[in-house]
Amino acid sequence: DAGVTQSPTHLIKTRGQQVTLRCSPKSGHDTVSWYQQALGQGPQFIFQYYEEEERQRGNFPDRFSGHQFPNYSSELNVNALLLGDSALYLCASSPGQGAGTEAFFGQGTRLTVV
């Protein structure tokens, strides 16, 4: 089992550009969540996808959007990049929506905005 895989591992973008990050969940998992981890901070919840719909959303602007495909993989899109969007973006997958379900995290994508 490959676990949760994210691509790319590192990315450098210029302010104002758009970026797409990708995530393949652990085998058997149908729920994908995205988190932003700024340097020296804990991860902050961006949103969660289940059955190809956004189910929960954190306190992030509309510049952050996502998608989930029928095979449960997911994309995170960020438009009009700001310097403050530089962070480690973590994808987590879990088997369903049950309370207390364990989330498995990928290695993350390190985004640097210059």
Place this chain on the structure above:
Amino acid sequence: AQSVTQLDSQVPVFEEAPVELRCNYSSSVSVYLFWYVQYPNQGLQLLLKYLSGSTLVKGINGFEAEFNKSQTSFHLRKPSVHISDTAEYFCAVTFNQGGKLIFGQGTELSVKP
């Protein structure tokens, strides 16, 4: 609003010494609690979780944590640490189905020989 506070940003400790990493949360509803570890340039790995039942929870790598509802705490402990335990540790809570996690700021554990 629900929140998680990790009381120590850095904890230096010598190898084979005991360690406690402190975590407090605030919530008016029932919670589920987690501790994750993050090694440099890696994602998060679950150490242990509390869902219900016994308040003392044992996890991987010899770690354990105790849920104290009256003090709204979930402190992580290990009786004897190793150099390889050097990492960032995050306490997290979830309050509802769906599993949105709210994380603390993290505690950097540094184990010295």
